[in-house]
Amino acid sequence: MPDDHDELPDSRAEFLHESPLDPATDARVRRLLADARHDEPMPADVVARLDRVLDGLATERAPAAPVVDLARRRRTAAKLLVAAAAVVVAGVGVGQVLPNLGGSGGGDTQETSAGGAAADQAAPEAAPLDGDASSRTASSGAAEPNPANAARIRSNHFGPDVRRIRDGLDDGDAKNFSAAPGASCLVAPVGPGTVLAATYDAAAAALVLRPPTGDTQVVDLYLCGQDTPLRSITLTTP
Structure with missing residues (x-):
């Protein structure tokens, strides 16, 4: 074998120094x-x-920024997910209760008789003190048992139900209703008027029919144990 320091053959040296360009181009x-x-x-x-x-x-x-504790981040994310789920559940519950509170607002505002004239117009309703009817039922409605012949009033048919009860009294059907609720129902004087035992969505209540004034009559609904009316409506006298 040739030594590493041996000179390359002339043919190999010429090959390594050979330019791919022609001499004129290479010079330029x-x-x-x-x-x-x-x-x-x-x-x-x-x-x-x-x-x-x-x-x-x-x-x-x-x-570089300090490394984040992944385990702590996972625990924080889990707590946030639980809190978000609780908020969603609470929102669904409120959504199920609120329709029962305002379902009769449109019906109580104004009704028209067969002749086309305005018959009844609702007075502004008192806002619930505790935020929803179900909580008030639990705190005050249980104070007085519901009489068997109590006037039945539904929150989503408040106007028609009150009108039916008032018209029944005018027709001499007062025997179908209790003359008055129990003594423990009304916790404060409610003023002049005819007081009837009633139920409001199964909650014990009292219906107060005020004396007519001109061609109108105000009717107030009290839940048992409350000193302010929950709802009111102004009816035209027959």
């Missing part, structure tokens, strides 16, 4: 490269740009 390329050589100092704007690039690279290599 070399001349152009020599003319393009830049020996002057680098322009100031180029130097400034390079400095900014280097500063940016140094900033990118700054110490």
